Every structure is written in C-alpha cells, then in structure tokens.
Amino acid sequence: MQVDLIVQARWIIPVEPASVIHENYSVVVNDGRIVDLLDNEAALQIYQPRAVECLDRQVLIPGLVNCHTHAAMSLLSGIADDLPLMDWLTHHIWPAEQKWVSEAFVRDGTDLAIAEMLRGGTTCFNDMYFFPEVTAQQAIAHGIRANVGLIVFDFPTVWAENADAYLQKGLALHDRLRHQALISTSFAPHAPYTVSDEPLRQVRTFADELELTVHMHVHETRHEVDEQRQKTGHTPLQRLADLGLLTSAFMAVHMTQLSDEEIGFYAQTGGHIVHCPESNMKLASGFCPVAACLKAGINVALGTDGAASNNDQDMLAEMRVAALLAKGVSGDASAVSAAQALQMATLNGAKALGLDAAIGSLLPGKQADLVAIDLSEVETQPVFNPLAQVVYAASRHQVSDVWVAGKRLLNKRQLTTLDLEELRGRAAIWQQRLTGR
The missing domain is CATH 2.30.40.10 (Urease, subunit C, domain 1)
Structure with missing residues (x-):
C-alpha cells in the first residue's frame, strides 16, 4: 500500500x-x-x-493541546509583571487593550504566538480574544489547529458594543468557519463578573442548538468568589449551574477556589477544568486542587493563559509545573504522574474541546x-x-x-510557514508603540 x-x-x-x-x-x-x-x-x-x-x-x-490562550496578548508579554489579577487587569491590561487592540494588533500578536507554540510542540490552541476572525485567519494561514472563542462581554470594546452584538458577530463567524478543517469554535463568555445572566442564557441556548462548547474563566480568585457571594449569596459556580451552563460541553478555566463539595458537584455535571498553573502562580490567584479533581473523575486539561500573565506559551514547562505542583499541594508524591501530565497536555485537552475523536493521541484514524x-x-x-x-x-x-x-510546520527547528526575522521586526514595532517611543 x-x-x-x-x-x-x-x-x-x-x-x-x-x-x-x-x-x-x-x-x-x-x-x-x-x-x-x-x-x-x-x-x-x-x-x-x-x-x-x-x-x-x-x-x-x-501534538500538545494548549487549552486556554489569549494568543494576541503575546505583544503584551512583560508589560505589567508582579501584580495581582484585578490590579493587573484594571490598571494595566484593559487600558493598554483599549488603546492599542486592533485587527493589526491581533494579526501580529497571533503570528508571534503561533510561532512560539509551534516551536514548543503545540499543534492546537483554544483561544479567547478580540477579533477572533483574525485569529482564525492567521491559524489557517500558518497551518496550526485552533478552537476560536466567540467572545462575550456586557460592556463595549473595540470588537462589539454590547452583549447582543458579541453574540450576533460570534454566530456569523461560526457560520463562516464551520467548513474549515483545522478550525472549530466555542462560545467564550469572559467571566461571571463580566457577563450578566441574560447573555449567559443565550449562550446556553445557542451552544445547545449548534452543539458548541463553552469556554469561560471561573473561580479564578478568592476575590471573585467572595464578591459574588456578597452580592447574591451564591458562588459563581452555583450561578452558572442555575443558568444551566454546567454540562459536559463546559470548560471552566482556572478553578483555583474549590471546596470538596464543589469538586463533587462539578464532577457530576461532566464539565471540564482547564488548569493554568504558571499563570495562577504568577498572579497569586491560588492553586487548582488537581489531584482531588482527577480523583473525582473530572477531565483536567492544561493551558498557558496569555503571555501577559505567564510570559510564555510553553506547554512542556506547563506539564512539568502541573505535575510538581499537584504533588506539593496534595502532599502526595504519586499525585499526577508523568503519564497523567502528558495526557492532560494532549488527550484531556482534546476531550475538553470535543476533538478527542480526531486528535490527542496517536491512534490509526486520527489526524497526524x-x-x-x-x-x-x-x-x-x-x-x-x-x-x-x-x-x-x-x-x-x-x-x-x-x-x-500530516503537514510539516517545524522541520529540524525551522518553521515552514513563518519568517522569524520578519516576526521579530513586527514585534519590535509594537514594542515601540506600546512604550511610546
């Protein structure tokens, strides 16, 4: 043959x-x-x-599956280090994004991220960012597999003016991309504290109708959980459950604040967790109790988060940190073995994205x-x-x-679809703009 x-x-x-x-x-x-x-x-x-x-x-x-990225934020790597999440977001990242994010920013930042990810063994990434159509376009151009988030916020940004506009633009983009072999889509409401109930109900309805996954930051910090409790008497996780979002199509990113009862409850929903250990440690957000979640039967995948809160998109490093941190947090040296860590970075990510029939392991019939x-x-x-x-x-x-x-994108350390020198030049221009030089 x-x-x-x-x-x-x-x-x-x-x-x-x-x-x-x-x-x-x-x-x-x-x-x-x-x-x-x-x-x-x-x-x-x-x-x-x-x-x-x-x-x-x-x-x-x-191929490694990076199950949570903000790819274009590669251009913001190192712009605001050593700060807690809400200070980092509200006083540094959101103002910078408001001033600078555009189609050109997303194009160049995504190209930079794709180059880094391919050189680190990532073949599929799950993204959440503005101008998702540009992210998809660049992924297609460079041959990498991507799950593109159809973002939703309550408030206006450079991409849309309100929740309805985000949803309509997202639905239109899903329709345009549905025949692209390497591209899939998810609804990506940002977080419980940035999206209100009615848009989340619509996300649930559309996700059910289109059989799409939902990708959302959840229980990222103690502050987020405490604030929701003070306002409503419920945790963010309880609120999402009441809205019907917690299903086997739901990806909860971070989940650093979980009680034993919440772990048991979430396991019953069939939902997935995307663990981002390096970003969580850098922002001092807390530790996801990975060993307990795995023991409860929850599918735990790995993500790097954006390069602005991690400073790299290195899934090999993320694997190592995930394995070691799980041992330290649980007090059990056998928690998260090497085999489990590799599975979290490959097959578990594919399962979370609903792509495990196609990728995540090397079996006949799967994509190469x-x-x-x-x-x-x-x-x-x-x-x-x-x-x-x-x-x-x-x-x-x-x-x-x-x-x-089956298409070779890295050949003996050389990228086949991206020019590194040209990329360095574009990154240097953005550095000058962002620093006002």
Missing part, C-alpha cells in the same frame, strides 16, 4: 493506551491521518512511502498531529524512561519537528 509518509522514531508515546512506550517504531501517515503504528521493519515491508523521516534520537508524542522531541541533548541523558524525561527534564528547545494533519 502506497502512503505519504512514514516517521520512524527511537520511541513513540501514543498516550492511548496509557503509559505505553514503543521502541524503534513508526507512524504511517496518509492524507493527513495516521494509518498505522508498528515496528520500523514491518512498516517498510507493508507500506510504500513517498517519504521516510528517520528520527533516531527523538521521542514522538501527540505529531511532535518530535530530541532526547539526545546532554540535559536529557541518560534516558531510562523517555516519558518521564519529556515531562520532568526536556525543554521546548528540544522540539525538533512538528506536523499538523
């Missing part, structure tokens, strides 16, 4: 089945999909590939979203367990090659 590509790797970690590691194995790819996984010798006996890629120092994993990590570097020697080395020792600079739907 003739096929497009065989990728031979020193190790392959398919994620499904869990904890399996294949040695001297091949992934067979045709028409952008995985056809087979088998040992190198058998692959070349059974298939006639148009191309063979030999990665004899690399471990091959599924592949990431190769070179473990021959001295920092990851010796290799007793390649899975543990990926999670606990490897850095994003060891990502050598990336494919999305």
Whole structure:
C-alpha cells in the first residue's frame, strides 16, 4: 500500500493506551491521518512511502493541546509583571487593550504566538480574544489547529458594543468557519463578573442548538468568589449551574477556589477544568486542587493563559509545573504522574474541546498531529524512561519537528510557514508603540 509518509522514531508515546512506550517504531501517515503504528521493519515491508523521516534520537508524542490562550496578548508579554489579577487587569491590561487592540494588533500578536507554540510542540490552541476572525485567519494561514472563542462581554470594546452584538458577530463567524478543517469554535463568555445572566442564557441556548462548547474563566480568585457571594449569596459556580451552563460541553478555566463539595458537584455535571498553573502562580490567584479533581473523575486539561500573565506559551514547562505542583499541594508524591501530565497536555485537552475523536493521541484514524522531541541533548541523558524525561527534564528547545494533519510546520527547528526575522521586526514595532517611543 502506497502512503505519504512514514516517521520512524527511537520511541513513540501514543498516550492511548496509557503509559505505553514503543521502541524503534513508526507512524504511517496518509492524507493527513495516521494509518498505522508498528515496528520500523514491518512498516517498510507493508507500506510504500513517498517519504521516510528517520528520527533516531527523538521521542514522538501527540501534538500538545494548549487549552486556554489569549494568543494576541503575546505583544503584551512583560508589560505589567508582579501584580495581582484585578490590579493587573484594571490598571494595566484593559487600558493598554483599549488603546492599542486592533485587527493589526491581533494579526501580529497571533503570528508571534503561533510561532512560539509551534516551536514548543503545540499543534492546537483554544483561544479567547478580540477579533477572533483574525485569529482564525492567521491559524489557517500558518497551518496550526485552533478552537476560536466567540467572545462575550456586557460592556463595549473595540470588537462589539454590547452583549447582543458579541453574540450576533460570534454566530456569523461560526457560520463562516464551520467548513474549515483545522478550525472549530466555542462560545467564550469572559467571566461571571463580566457577563450578566441574560447573555449567559443565550449562550446556553445557542451552544445547545449548534452543539458548541463553552469556554469561560471561573473561580479564578478568592476575590471573585467572595464578591459574588456578597452580592447574591451564591458562588459563581452555583450561578452558572442555575443558568444551566454546567454540562459536559463546559470548560471552566482556572478553578483555583474549590471546596470538596464543589469538586463533587462539578464532577457530576461532566464539565471540564482547564488548569493554568504558571499563570495562577504568577498572579497569586491560588492553586487548582488537581489531584482531588482527577480523583473525582473530572477531565483536567492544561493551558498557558496569555503571555501577559505567564510570559510564555510553553506547554512542556506547563506539564512539568502541573505535575510538581499537584504533588506539593496534595502532599502526595504519586499525585499526577508523568503519564497523567502528558495526557492532560494532549488527550484531556482534546476531550475538553470535543476533538478527542480526531486528535490527542496517536491512534490509526486520527489526524497526524505529531511532535518530535530530541532526547539526545546532554540535559536529557541518560534516558531510562523517555516519558518521564519529556515531562520532568526536556525543554521546548528540544522540539525538533512538528506536523499538523500530516503537514510539516517545524522541520529540524525551522518553521515552514513563518519568517522569524520578519516576526521579530513586527514585534519590535509594537514594542515601540506600546512604550511610546
């Protein structure tokens, strides 16, 4: 049988089945999909590939799924560091966005983020930001997979004047994008404290009708929870439940403030949690009780958040921090194993987005979203367990090659759809504008 590509790797970690590691194995790819996984010798006996890629120092994993981003905020990285969330938002980020966010800002910031994510092994990102049509356009242009958030606020911004306008523009964008192979959409109401009840009821109705997921910041800080309790006597999570939003299509981002009762209740809804450990630590927002959530049966995915509150979009680092933080917070060294951390960064993210039939693991029939990590570097020697080395020792600079739907987007550390020098030039121009130079 003739096929497009065989990728031979020193190790392959398919994620499904869990904890399996294949040695001297091949992934067979045709028409952008995985056809087979088998040992190198058998692959070349059974298939006639148009191309063979030999990665004899690399471990091959599924593409990483960054389940919560504000991609264009790459241009705001480092603009307001070492501040708590509400101070950071109200006195620095929102004023900067009000002054500078435009289609050009989102285009250039998204390109910068895509370059960073691809070079770090991320093949799919779940975004929430203004001008989502531009984010989608840039993702399509550069070949990365994206779930684009149809944002909703109560108040006017540069993208829309009120909640109804956000919803109508979002619905129109969903309709335009619904046939794009690499693009999906979610409703993305910003947070309980920025969206009132009636728009949230409409989000629920439209999401049900269109079978879309919903992506929202929830229980990010103690202040958010306390303020809602003082105003209504209920927590934000209770309010969302009363509005009918908490279903298996709901992604709650952050969730740093959870009681045992809330964990049990949320598990029953089938909702997902997107854990952003580095951003939460940097803003001193708190710790999501990941070990308890996983034990309760909640699907926990990983996200970096925006580069303005994290300063990078490095999913390998996020995996490591998530595993180590879960052990420290729970007091249990076995909490969140290396295998669980990798699953959180791949398959769990795909499940949260409703894309697990297509991505998140290396199984025949799934899309060929592949990431190769070179473990021959001295920092990851010796290799007793390649899975543990990926999670606990490897850095994003060891990502050598990336494919999305079988198309190579990173070739021996070189991006194939983006010009780094040109990107640096655009970033420098925005730096000058934002600093008033």
